[in-house]
Amino acid sequence: MMIDTHLHTNLSDGLETPETVVSLAAEAGIRLISVTDHDRVRAYPGVIGLGEARGVKVIPGVEMTTMDEPGFTCMHIVGLGIDICPEAISVLDKVVRAQDASNMGYLDNVNDFLARKHPGWKPVTSIYPSVFMNALENARSMGLKVSEKEMMDVILNKDLWTPVELELTVDEAVGYIKKWGGVPVLAHPFDFSNDAGLVLKRFLAAGGEAVEVCKYRYKVRSGALSGLTADQLINQEREMNLWTIEQARKHNLKLTMASDHHDESRTMGMDPTEYGIDVQWLFEL
Missing domain, CATH: 1.10.1470 (Protein Yjbj; Chain: A;)
Structure with missing residues (x-):
């Protein structure tokens, strides 16, 4: 069984339509996905129906971008199981x-x-x-x-960079996701060459509840991964994910799995049995 709770469409910075994303997931045998466009929920509710037609469970989701804070360059927080309510649409717009x-x-x-x-x-x-x-x-x-x-x-x-008139803090993003009935998930904690330990500590302080195991093989823009061979990337990815799982268990965080798919260059889907993690909570959202 494969899942993928971090996928993008051309309604944000992905290159594929929601229809194509769902079709690719179904063809790959992925049973559960979430379309998490950046600060946008325009794929919903339509994409849920697309999934139902192809036998793929689609969890309503979004990837929220937070402002830079001391020690790290922004944070991406995925909200899974959110209510696509008028307030969510208004805030994100x-x-x-x-x-x-x-x-x-x-x-x-x-x-x-x-x-x-x-x-x-x-x-x-x-x-x-x-x-x-x-x-x-x-x-x-x-x-x-x-x-x-x-x-x-x-x-x-x-x-x-130029000033942004409205940016969310980590606390605000986590707070909104919870208010909208969702689960705040720390996305790819090692991305942007950030100190994953510092990012996780900040996320926990804000009340975060889950964290991603990620396909870091696609994150070669990161200083920790650039220049590695394909085999080295896979090995480093596993080390990063094992650290993430260890920290999740230490801090009682839920775990999910994601490719951060944007286009055909990033094959979607991960198998929870590869790391022996329990993702049943996702099927209950």
């Missing part, structure tokens, strides 16, 4: 509008930076599906040998 306004100025700064570094740089013109993905694809189309890690270093350059 306000967050997205603020992000979009900030990202337009940020896009100009990224283009200026890359034009100085790569003479002849063709400006990226859209913030969708994301500045990172568009800039990386643009570099490759120009024949530039720019790795995901190198581009992420540009994207995370705070000198290029």
